[in-house]
Amino acid sequence: MTDTPIRLLLADDHPVVRAGLRAVLETEPGLEVVAEAATAEDAVTRATQGDIDVVLMDLQFGQGMTGAQATAAITARPGAPHVLVVTTYDTDADVLPAIEAGATGYLLKDAPPEDLAAAVRAAATGRTTLAPAVGDRLMHRLREPHAALTLREIEVLTLVAGGLSNQAIGARLYLTEGTVKSHLARIYTKLDVDSRTAAVATATQLGLIRR
Amino acid sequence: MTDTPIRLLLADDHPVVRAGLRAVLETEPGLEVVAEAATAEDAVTRATQGDIDVVLMDLQFGQGMTGAQATAAITARPGAPHVLVVTTYDTDADVLPAIEAGATGYLLKDAPPEDLAAAVRAAATGRTTLAPAVGDRLMHRLREPHAALTLREIEVLTLVAGGLSNQAIGARLYLTEGTVKSHLARIYTKLDVDSRTAAVATATQLGLIRR
């Protein structure tokens, strides 16, 4: 295990969090932090230079590209580093896009340092590590398909929760109002509700959307 | 300024964030991290032992007491350390309770390390440091006297947030549907929105209704 170290890129817009990850991981043998990125765009360019084994990726960045988009951009090309998502939230709205984008693992920031190091080593070999809460959520999705909203549906419902009208949602997502309605109709049957506010209420309750 | 160092307590439920704050602050001369706390309860007991000058307090903890409650408990007694809130969010629902609880400063976690160290030194002497976004928010509140909702309006809006229709709300509160609409119309003008879902969104953001 002491041959070549695992080379890491830290992508997070919080300097404090980057310093914390660095402090926690550099005490671990066989791990080496070789770069940091404060924006998702920087993370993509830095991760595609060929000298990174694992990217620790936050999902929320202040402006611009999201962590999920950056993850997709990084994992798109062959021979790319593995991306280990390290973030604060475990709602479907966060987890599903990240996994969809090709993340190798999904950890929460309250994870103890040992788990973090173990997950990094697992990710380096392509093995998946999920935070317990995330694993539970995915298992629950498989058992109870009733609450399983698709990615697009969560996207629409999140905008509904933000108070946008169907027309405004359509404009934002480049859809017609009719399409938005059709998504909402399916959301209503899946969640067994009959209005947008009720859908937001139960979806928030179930952790399908945040806020 | 090189006489006695400023003694710090780090209160955050994320090990990574604690390590990051420690790494960032220990490189600063005159600052010394003497304790950490992973829960708000621990923070209170540790902060009241007399050997702490400044507490860096997160607001969100996984379980139990919130950071704002802990801040109130700490600042309640005379001769208590100053509390510098260091958190992720700057919504009214976060900022106002923290300031109400006696926080000396309010910083966001995306602050650069220099600002952090400067804010700690300011807090040690009782001076206030606010993140720019927080300052703006407070100024804005003073200019736009926040149309506080009446009891009845909050009652109605809470039911709206629960997903009930105007008719159902009327039945619940022994009103006609028209009356409910009239209340909502007033709520919309006060909150400067134009739909029920938007009203719920901003009211939740502002902490006017819960969950």
Next chain:
DNA sequence: GCCGGCCTCAATCGAAAGTTAGAACCGGCG
């Protein structure tokens, strides 16, 4: 290749929600 989800769009029709314009009630104040 066929089938079954998922995403997209469309058009109707009834039912809510939102808008407007008032009126009754109550407490404080000149």
Next chain:
DNA sequence: CGCCGGTTCTAACTTTCGATTGAGGCCGGC
């Protein structure tokens, strides 16, 4: 006391939303 501001209530009118039905394209599994 009469006036006023705030709250509560009501009945119209307009707009948006939700239900329903139907259909085409795309992708992945059997």
